[in-house]
Amino acid sequence: MNQVQVQQIECLLALAEELHFGRTAARLGCSQSRVSQLISALESRVGARLVERTSRRVALTRFGAQFVEEVGPAYAALDTVFSRARERARRGALCELRIGFHGSVYEEITVAFRRLRAQHEVTVLLSEIPLGSPFSDLLDGRLDAVVVELPVREPALTVGYRFPPQDQLLAVAASHPLAVGDEVHVEDLASLDVLYRRGDAPDYWLNARVPPATPAGMPIRSTTGIATIQEGLALVAGGDHAMLVCRPLAERTRREDVRYLPVDGLAEPSQLGLVWRTDRAAPQLTTLAGLLHDAFALGTSVESLPRPACVGAR
Structure with missing residues (x-):
């Protein structure tokens, strides 16, 4: 409906309550002739008389009363939608957040999502993003935020929350010679073919x-990409291959044919971050952080509940 049609309905609903053109005009802040014009235009659009007007009284026709009964709830609902939208716009609010993620979303994160909806009336829409493309959908505006591994060095992006760091483990086949030990050394990576992620992620x-080389330079x-x-x-x-994964993912993807081993000497742990575009930092994102x-x-106790999964592969 365009603006004039909404005004016509608003005028009819006011007239149905006031049953007086003068009081309706005062209520709407317009002239009586404007009220008459709006009612006449609406009657022309509907194709029937809605109001009977004599020198003594104003009344709805039978058709008009039925029309008011049907259109009133729809108008009230539309008015509520616009009121809520205006309030969200005033506060810079979003009623939905589109968030991308790698791997799986675990309990601590879903707890935060539920609280965001219950306490702030914001719904989170989740979307799994390609392993090797952590930032593309966010930079292109298809997502409001992503939960991905750090670091983030894109000038246009902000890390709003850093999750607790997690140890990285090496996944090898249960039949691999390294699988008989309790751990591997970072220099052992030079003897393996480590899987990398296919995509457009920055180097x-x-x-x-x-890392492209071990600390000793090997x-x-x-x-092979995945x-x-x-x-x-x-x-x-x-x-034939190995893969670096974080400890929480290893704990949740147990397989008889794969072993996960701590890596001695690996400099950096794995860490997730909640990331959004700096120029689109809505209040709901900082609230979610x-x-x-x-x-x-x-x-939520980190010790008593699952941790968010993260993976690592070049």
Whole structure:
């Protein structure tokens, strides 16, 4: 409906209550002739008389009374929608947040999402993003935020919350010679073919998943890319490849044909971040960051509930 049609309905509803053109005009802040014009235009659009007017009284026709009864709730609902939208616009609010993620979303995160909806009337719409493309959908505006591994060095992006760091483990086939030990050394990575992620991620981000060389300068070979974690684990189980994963993911993807080993000497742990575009930082995003902090540090025990999964592959 355009603006004039909304005014016509608003005028009829007011007239139905006042049953007086003068009082209706005063209520709407217009002239009596304007009230007459709006009612006449609406009657023309409907194709029937809605109001009977004599020198003594104003009344709705039978058709008009039925029309008011039907259109009144619809108008009230529309008015409520506009009122809520105006309030959200005044506060810079979003009623939905589109958030992308890698791997899985675990309890602490879903606790924060539920609190965001219950306490702030904001719904989170989740979307799994490609392993090797952590920032594309966010930079292109298709998502409001992403939960991805750090670091983030894009000038246009802000890290709103940093999740607790997690140890990285090496996934190898249960039949691999390294699987008989309790851990591996970071220099052992030079003897392996470590899976990398296919996508358009920047080099610094890919190198943070698996360094291009060991601390001693030995190159780490990576000949095969993966699109999903399950694809990676299947390749690892075949015996020709290895993959770096964070401890929470290893704890939740146990397989008889894959072993997860601590890596001695690996410099950096794995860490997730809640990331959004700096020029689109809505209040709901900073609120969500606070709720995530509470879920991990206060409201939900990190020791008693699953941690968010993260993976690493160059």
